[in-house]
Amino acid sequence: MGQDPRPLVTALAAVALATAAGLIIFRRLDLADVAMLYVLCITAVATRTGRGPALLASVLSVAALDFFFIPPRFTFAVQDIRHVGTFAVMLGVGWVVATLAERIRTQTRLALERERHTDALYRLGATLAEGGAAEAIQARVEAYLREALGVPVLVLLPDRQGRLAPRTAGGRSLEGDELGVAQWALDRATPAGRGTRHLPGSRGLFLPMVGAETPVGVLALFHDFTLQPDLPSGLRPNDLWGFQVHGDPGAPAPLGGEPPERGDEQTVPPFRPGAAEARLDLPLALAAQLSLALERARLADERAEARLRAEQEQLRSTLLSSVSHDLRTPLGTITGATTALLDPGPEAAPGDQRMLLLTIHQESCRLERLVNNLLELTRLESGAIRVKKEWVPLEEVVGAAVGRMEEQLEDRSLTLRLGDAWVPLDPVLMEQVLLNLLDNALKFSPPGSPIELEAGVRGQQAWLSVIDHGPGFAAGEEEAVFEKLHRGARSASVAGAGLGLAICRGIIQAHGGTIQAVSRPQGGGRIILTLPIEGVPPELPADGLS
Amino acid sequence: MAFPELPAMTQDHPLVLVVEDEAPLRRYLRATLQAFGFRVEEAATGAEGRNQLVRLNPDVVLLDLGLPDGDGLDLAREIRGWSRVPILVVSARGKEEDKIQALDLGADDYLTKPFGSGELVARIRVALRHAAEVAGSAIEPVLEIGPLRMDFASREVSLAGAPVHLSPNEYGLLAVLVRHAGKVLTHRQLLHEVWGDAAGAQPTYLRVYMASLRRKLEADPARPRLLITEPGVGYRLKA
Numbered sequence: 001m002g003q004d005p006r007p008l009v010t011a012l013a014a015v016a017l018a019t020a021a022g023l024i025i026f027r028r029l030d031l032a033d034v035a036m037l038y039v040l041c042i043t044a045v046a047t048r049t050g051r052g053p054a055l056l057a058s059v060l061s062v063a064a065l066d067f068f069f070i071p072p073r074f075t076f077a078v079q080d081i082r083h084v085g086t087f088a089v090m091l092g093v094g095w096v097v098a099t100l101a102e103r104i105r106t107q108t109r110l111a112l113e114r115e116r117h118t119d120a121l122y123r124l125g126a127t128l129a130e131g132g133a134a135e136a137i138q139a140r141v142e143a144y145l146r147e148a149l150g151v152p153v154l155v156l157l158p159d160r161q162g163r164l165a166p167r168t169a170g171g172r173s174l175e176g177d178e179l180g181v182a183q184w185a186l187d188r189a190t191p192a193g194r195g196t197r198h199l200p201g202s203r204g205l206f207l208p209m210v211g212a213e214t215p216v217g218v219l220a221l222f223h224d225f226t227l228q229p230d231l232p233s234g235l236r237p238n239d240l241w242g243f244q245v246h247g248d249p250g251a252p253a254p255l256g257g258e259p260p261e262r263g264d265e266q267t268v269p270p271f272r273p274g275a276a277e278a279r280l281d282l283p284l285a286l287a288a289q290l291s292l293a294l295e296r297a298r299l300a301d302e303r304a305e306a307r308l309r310a311e312q313e314q315l316r317s318t319l320l321s322s323v324s325h326d327l328r329t330p331l332g333t334i335t336g337a338t339t340a341l342l343d344p345g346p347e348a349a350p351g352d353q354r355m356l357l358l359t360i361h362q363e364s365c366r367l368e369r370l371v372n373n374l375l376e377l378t379r380l381e382s383g384a385i386r387v388k389k390e391w392v393p394l395e396e397v398v399g400a401a402v403g404r405m406e407e408q409l410e411d412r413s414l415t416l417r418l419g420d421a422w423v424p425l426d427p428v429l430m431e432q433v434l435l436n437l438l439d440n441a442l443k444f445s446p447p448g449s450p451i452e453l454e455a456g457v458r459g460q461q462a463w464l465s466v467i468d469h470g471p472g473f474a475a476g477e478e479e480a481v482f483e484k485l486h487r488g489a490r491s492a493s494v495a496g497a498g499l500g501l502a503i504c505r506g507i508i509q510a511h512g513g514t515i516q517a518v519s520r521p522q523g524g525g526r527i528i529l530t531l532p533i534e535g536v537p538p539e540l541p542a543d544g545l546s
Numbered sequence: 547m548a549f550p551e552l553p554a555m556t557q558d559h560p561l562v563l564v565v566e567d568e569a570p571l572r573r574y575l576r577a578t579l580q581a582f583g584f585r586v587e588e589a590a591t592g593a594e595g596r597n598q599l600v601r602l603n604p605d606v607v608l609l610d611l612g613l614p615d616g617d618g619l620d621l622a623r624e625i626r627g628w629s630r631v632p633i634l635v636v637s638a639r640g641k642e643e644d645k646i647q648a649l650d651l652g653a654d655d656y657l658t659k660p661f662g663s664g665e666l667v668a669r670i671r672v673a674l675r676h677a678a679e680v681a682g683s684a685i686e687p688v689l690e691i692g693p694l695r696m697d698f699a700s701r702e703v704s705l706a707g708a709p710v711h712l713s714p715n716e717y718g719l720l721a722v723l724v725r726h727a728g729k730v731l732t733h734r735q736l737l738h739e740v741w742g743d744a745a746g747a748q749p750t751y752l753r754v755y756m757a758s759l760r761r762k763l764e765a766d767p768a769r770p771r772l773l774i775t776e777p778g779v780g781y782r783l784k785a
Contacts, residue, residue: 364660368660390749390750391750391753392753393753393757395757395760395767395768396753396756396757396775397775397777398768399760399767399768399769399770399775400774400775400776400777402768402769403769403770403774403775416766416768416769418768427775427777427778428642428777428778430777431777431778537750
């Protein structure tokens with residue numbers, strides 16, 4: 001120690017000050033008072049700096065007292081032998097005060113450290129309490145630990161085969177040999193890397209996080225606590241988890257650090273509380289807490305996955321039964337109609353043939369719609385559909401969809417009320433939504449009844465609604481109509497596997513919008529969707545003479 | 547690039563080469579096309595199609611993009627390397643990327659399965675007419691499409707006899723659409739034709755001028771009869 005000269009300068013300055021003050025008061029007061037002044041100076045130095053400067057201040061004080069005040073003054077000679085006793089007392093006081101002050105300072109520092117650790121653990125707990133999947137915890141915890149420990153930290157999670165994958169986060173990446181060391185630490189549930197007995201040549205320190213049964217991950221720290229020069233004394237080499245710590249073997253500061261909850265008795269030497277582990281037990285305790293949370297998250301993931309699988313299984317069978325019904329009905333009609341065409345009875349009327357052909361055509365279109373919807377939904381659910389937003393005038397996207405429906409809309413009056421607005425949306429997917437909404441309105445309203453389509457912009461949202469004059473939605477059904485395979489009371493007589501609105505909702509949600517079904521007080525159903533308007537439309541070129 | 551002379555077309559009975567792997571669909575196409583006075587030859591694979599094309603020199607090719615032996619797009623690209631024969635691409639729904647790619651490669655139009663016979667025949671006729679125009683290099687100074695009349699010499703446009711005033715960009719866009727009436731043009735093709743390769747030109751420009759054209763030419767811009775949007779692909783002037 002002692003590279004920093006400031007404490008020694010402080011000691012010198014304090015003694016000089018005390019001497020100056022002593023010279024002033026010496027005319028009027030006693031020699032004992034001057035001695036007290038020096039004791040005060042020693043105490044001050046001891047509390048402000050370390051033990052070394054305090055002891056230096058004691059010696060200097062004795063020397064200064066002797067030189068300036070003890071007769072014969074301005075020599076180091078001592079006339080009265082009793083003054084030697086004063087010197088001894090001053091030195092003794094200096095020693096005791098310095099030792100006590102040093103101890104208080106150490107305890108304060110450790111207490112502060114401990115408070116910081118408790119706070120860190122508490123806040124980690126709060127971070128973990130937010131829950132979520134292991135990956136979400138991972139990112140949150142990394143960010144938190146990076147801040148709390150002030151060093152690059154990576155939380156590494158193994159895959160199902162127990163392998164760690166390269167990871168980059170917070171500007172630090174882990175791959176190659178370093179990843180191998182992390183894997184080693186995970187496989188053996190033993191700390192490894194820098195500052196440990198195992199593979200100390202690596203740059204990172206890898207602390208395995210072990211759950212109730214299996215290792216759940218590795219905490220990688222890129223720094224070295226152990227090489228810090230101002231480590232508090234009290235740790236013996238190899239004392240702790242095999243960390244190589246060099247410090248003063250004397251003066252233990254037993255502040256009762258609890259050993260970490262996890263440990264591997266065979267490979268790890270027993271944990272002995274000391275001052276130094278205050279630095280190390282923070283990452284260790286964090287790793288322990290983290291391992292429990294990660295294991296919890298993993299178990300929750302597994303449970304959720306199992307539940308999802310069961311739900312998907314259930315859905316698949318529902319879908320299958322519903323779809324097979326919807327596939328069979330038109331197929332049956334088509335087959336029947338074609339056999340009638342191929343083998344007309346003797347009494348067949350001339351108009352029958354055309355009627356049968358029309359039936360076949362209609363049923364085929366129905367089949368096509370169903371298959372398209374199924375494909376669309378599958379693509380939506382598998383995430384194969386990516387929304388490519390472009391700025392499009394409402395008029396154009398509505399116009400394209402209405403144009404495609406002209407044939408079906410023939411006997412209906414369709415009223416369009418469109419604001420002059422541009423909206424960022426995926427034109428292909430949005431056409432899909434509008435086709436489904438119009439198809440739905442046609443299906444659930446009596447033949448010949450009017451249909452209305454309105455759209456506009458309100459604030460940062462575009463809205464669009466399709467209104468039919470059918471029976472509307474049954475109470476309580478407004479939310480359920482968007483569920484896949486939902487078949488409302490009103491759909492009993494209508495074909496369709498209840499996919500159209502589910503597709504609409506999927507697409508609208510992928511756009512960041514909302515979709516709602518409402519029954520209008522004056523009768524009829526209304527589906528309203530909103531789309532967020534973010535950003536500004538691109539600038540347009542001036543339409544000058546080109 | 548020098549293209550071989552187009553065959554002297556049998557005006558009454560143009561030859562359609564159908565490259566399609568599904569036999570039932572081939573059968574339907576043959577029946578329909580023959581009923582409308584076309585001659586039909588079939589190929590079930592891309593390789594077979596390539597051979598037939600060289601051997602028969604058809605007037606129009608109906609090409610399915612989903613062929614068993616490789617990509618229909620590759621065949622389209624290959625054909626465009628040495629022939630100007632009109633290509634009509636047939637593809638499944640939701641494959642906008644493929645359609646755009648085929649059109650940008652030089653395919654003349656596309657049909658989305660399933661398609662009706664009316665639509666099929668109309669598209670083939672448009673393609674044949676364009677091929678004949680290109681072969682004759684006779685760019686008509688005046689074109690009339692329904693109520694729309696466009697005089698390229700005087701740059702005048704009228705709708706049902708009434709003159710319509712268009713900005714330069716609107717005129718440019720409409721001119722391209724009218725010259726390719728009935729045919730779908732991708733965003734890229736339109737941008738290239740109207741703005742050249744000006745940096746920054748994007749589909750938004752098209753949408754802006756398309757909207758103002760509709761306002762000037764359509765009775766109800768939200769239900770266009772003339773300027774049709776092909777979502778995700780481009781625009782078409784209905785012939």
